[in-house]
Amino acid sequence: MTDITDLVDIENGRLNGQMFTDEEIYQQELEKVWKRAWCFLAHDSQIPKKGDFFQNYIGEDPVMVVRQKDGSVAAFLNQCRHRGMRICRVDSGKAKAFTCSFHGWSYDLDGKLMNVPREDTAYPKDFDKSQWSAVAVPRLHNYKGFWFGSWDPDAPDFEEYLGSAKYYLDGYIDRWDEGMEVVSFNRWVLPNNWKFMAEQPTSDMQHSEITHVSAATVLNKASDAADRTLRGENPTGRQFFSDYGHGGAWYGEKGKEVPNTGKAMQEWEKRPEIAEQIARRLGDDREVRGHLNIWPTFMVLGNYTIRVTHPRGPGEQEIWSFAFAPKGADEQTKDSIRRDVMRTFSPAGMFEADDALNWEEMQAILNGRVARDSGFTYQMTGAPIQWDEGCYPGGSTQHVFSDNAAINMYSNYLDMMTSDSWEEIKAKRAQHRMGKPSESTN
Known part of the structure; x- marks a missing residue:
């Protein structure tokens, strides 16, 4: 180092x-x-309705920012947990779910893994999908319409950071x-x-x-x-x-x-x-x-x-x-x-x-x-x-x-x-x- x-x-x-x-x-x-600072992800006007999403970055890590069905916002790493392909290859839009175009693993709006092709026949019976959801951005804050995120769960609160x-x-x-x-x-x-x-x-x-x-x-x-x-x-x-x-x-x-x-x-x-x-x-x-x-x-x-x-x-x-x-x-x-x-x-x-x-x-x-x-x-x-x-x-x-x-x-x-x-x-x-x-x- x-x-x-x-x-x-x-x-x-x-x-x-x-x-x-x-x-x-x-x-x-x-x-x-970049893994510790607060970084801008999206503005409310870019994701006004449920299912609206915008893809941004924290450093070199691609991040999906998605409006949830209850009006809240989730952010997660845009990387499929199977072979590392992007879960979503579109910069912005509206979706009901996200499906990786490589092997078809499908994720809910909050990044939760929902479907794995051939799960019943090609995977062991104890394969647990809940362990393979997309990596969530642990800290999110909406500051007057501007969404910021940090990878560090120990980062100070955003307004303290400001x-x-x-x-x-x-x-x-x-x-x-x-x-x-x-x-x-x-x-x-x-x-x-x-x-x-x-x-x-x-x-x-x-x-x-x-x-x-x-x-x-x-x-x-x-x-x-x-x-x-x-x-x-x-x-x-x-x-x-x-x-x-x-x-x-x-x-x-x-x-x-x-x-x-x-x-x-x-x-x-x-x-x-x-x-x-x-x-x-x-x-x-x-x-x-x-x-x-x-x-x-x-x-x-x-x-x-x-x-x-x-x-x-x-x-x-x-x-x-x-x-x-x-x-x-x-x-x-x-x-x-x-x-x-x-x-x-x-x-x-x-x-x-x-x-x-x-x-x-x-x-x-x-x-x-x-x-x-x-x-x-x-x-x-x-x-x-x-x-x-x-x-x-x-x-x-x-x-x-x-x-x-x-x-x-x-x-x-x-x-x-x-x-x-x-x-x-x-x-x-x-x-x-x-x-x-x-x-x-x-």
Whole structure:
């Protein structure tokens, strides 16, 4: 087992490139991170009725998420217990049961093994089907319409896992009485390590004024687009981070925030009945801009791109990107959101193309032996860390450009990779809170 403590130098803000290229480290990540973290599985709008299902992944493990006959939801490994074939080869749909196309083993909506061909003649009399049901995801949680799961039965409760990030996430997804719904879905593969994309929405706002300057200029010409020039010459804003590696940032000061939503969405939220919902549900008009990431890879962008990244080896990731809209919005507003996501963070999106080129080049350069040892630097820490400052829970910096949230993310990553249990992870996180004395976690 590779000792990554020599590769992740939190105190000095240094990462060795080997942690983005090494196959052994990647296998440790599947065990230490992906088998223990909470991961997004599906949204209620994708499985509204009994028998509706959606296939997703936790790490590289395919997972079926299925609405049950009583309205509850079950999730289980999409792997037949006979020879390991997928139980279901369809991405989404509606079913009464699932039958493996290899040898015909059939499973109920909850993954229970129901039928085995030739059971009466080819199997011993004591063959017990109840012992061979699909492997269930032991921890499930519905957070305001979003279903998350974890393979670890000892994982903290989901809201404890969110910690202070709950306040910021709610500002995006808990604004309206009717909730949200998926209006489009895309997926694609990029040749780079999954942590590159996790880091960017967690911390990196500075790249936007360099990487995306041309795209922002072009996109602002769209009649219904957000004005992405409002950040100004010397941008203000804030970055936040939470105990278990979550983080995010946005442009603008309180009362002078820079929205990422398009004009149709901005106008819809100004309607008195909608503004009343937001004030009633959130207490104030919380920031909905910039981006955030719930560790490891549940990413929410200010224009209502919500996506996850699935690791596919140390040098490849598969991106699943959803456009979400308020369920109660008019069709014009929903279509405006869909089109803005298509222009920006879809496979053909202008911002997405910019980011993909950076990540692809970074990964390619790490093929070099000297380049891996040279590694990456995280020393943009000039803004002091504040804890639970005013209306901003958790750790934060009163500057939109900072590496602190990225450092916190890799600190959490290091703690997970070097711990054998959630009890040990929690103890380490309490000790490693940047800029704050050790205490129980948020």
